[in-house]
Amino acid sequence: SAVISQKPSRDICQRGTSLTIQCQVDSQVTMMFWYRQQPGQSLTLIATANQGSEATYESGFVIDKFPISRPNLTFSTLTVSNMSPEDSSIYLCSVVGEVGQPQHFGDGTRLSIL
Amino acid sequence: LAKTTQPISMDSYEGQEVNITCSHNNIATNDYITWYQQFPSQGPRFIIQGYKTKVTNEVASLFIPADRKSSTLSLPRVSLSDTAVYYCLVGGFNLNTGGFKTIFGAGTRLFVKA
Numbered sequence: 001s002a003v004i005s006q007k008p009s010r011d012i013c014q015r016g017t018s019l020t021i022q023c024q025v026d027s028q029v030t031m032m033f034w035y036r037q038q039p040g041q042s043l044t045l046i047a048t049a050n051q052g053s054e055a056t057y058e059s060g061f062v063i064d065k066f067p068i069s070r071p072n073l074t075f076s077t078l079t080v081s082n083m084s085p086e087d088s089s090i091y092l093c094s095v096v097g098e099v100g101q102p103q104h105f106g107d108g109t110r111l112s113i114l
Numbered sequence: 115l116a117k118t119t120q121p122i123s124m125d126s127y128e129g130q131e132v133n134i135t136c137s138h139n140n141i142a143t144n145d146y147i148t149w150y151q152q153f154p155s156q157g158p159r160f161i162i163q164g165y166k167t168k169v170t171n172e173v174a175s176l177f178i179p180a181d182r183k184s185s186t187l188s189l190p191r192v193s194l195s196d197t198a199v200y201y202c203l204v205g206g207f208n209l210n211t212g213g214f215k216t217i218f219g220a221g222t223r224l225f226v227k228a
Binding site: 043 | 146148150155156157158159160163201206207214215216217218219220221
C-alpha cells in the first residue's frame with residue numbers, strides 16, 4: 001500500500017492564525033481525502049481533494065475555512081483558516097490507490113489552538 | 115450511504131478469539147465492507163475488506179452473510195497489542211458515478227487483558 005506522509009505531525013497555534021497541512025504519497029493515487037478526528041471521536045470526512053479543480057466538501061465544511069489544493073496525483077494540502085480552539089483536532093489525509101482498493105490513512109496532524 | 119452500528123466496547127483476554135459484529139442494514143449493491151484498526155496517535159490501519167461470504171488474511175477473517183446486512187470481524191488469539199478501536203465501514207467506489215464514499219461509524223473499543 002501507499003506510504004502517506006503528513007507534515008507537520010503536530011502543532012500548537014494561536015487563535016486567528018492559519019496552518020497548512022501537507023500530505024505526500026509515495027505513489028500516484030486515484031483519490032485523496034481529508035478527515036477530521038476530534039478527541040475521543042470517530043473520523044469525519046471534510047472533503048475530497050480533486051486534482052486540478054476545487055475540492056468537494058461535505059456538509060458543514062466550507063472552502064473559506066478549509067481550502068484544499070491537489071496539484072498532482074501524489075500531493076495535497078489542507079489549510080485550517082482563522083483558527084479557534086474548536087478547531088483543535090487531528091486532521092488526517094487518506095488515499096485510494098486504484099478503483100476497488102481500500103482507503104489508506106496517514107498518521108494525522110495533531111493541532112492545538114490556544 | 116449505509117450507516118453502520120457496532121458495539122461501543124468489548125473486553126477480552128489474551129489468547130482468546132474475538133468477534134466484532136457490525137450491522138449495516140441499508141448496504142447498497144456496490145458497497146464493500148472494510149474494517150480498520152486504530153491505535154492512539156496513529157491513523158486507521160486497514161485490516162480486511164470483503165463483499166460477500168468469507169475473506170481471510172494473515173491477521174483476521176471477515177464473515178459476511180448472504181443478505182450482507184451485517185458482518186463479523188474475527189481476530190484469532192488476540193494479544194495485549196490488539197487493544198485498539200476497530201471501525202467497520204461500508205461504501206467504496208460507485209462504478210456508475212465514479213465517486214467514492216465511505217462513512218466511519220463510532221467504532222468498537224477492544225480491551226485485551228492479560
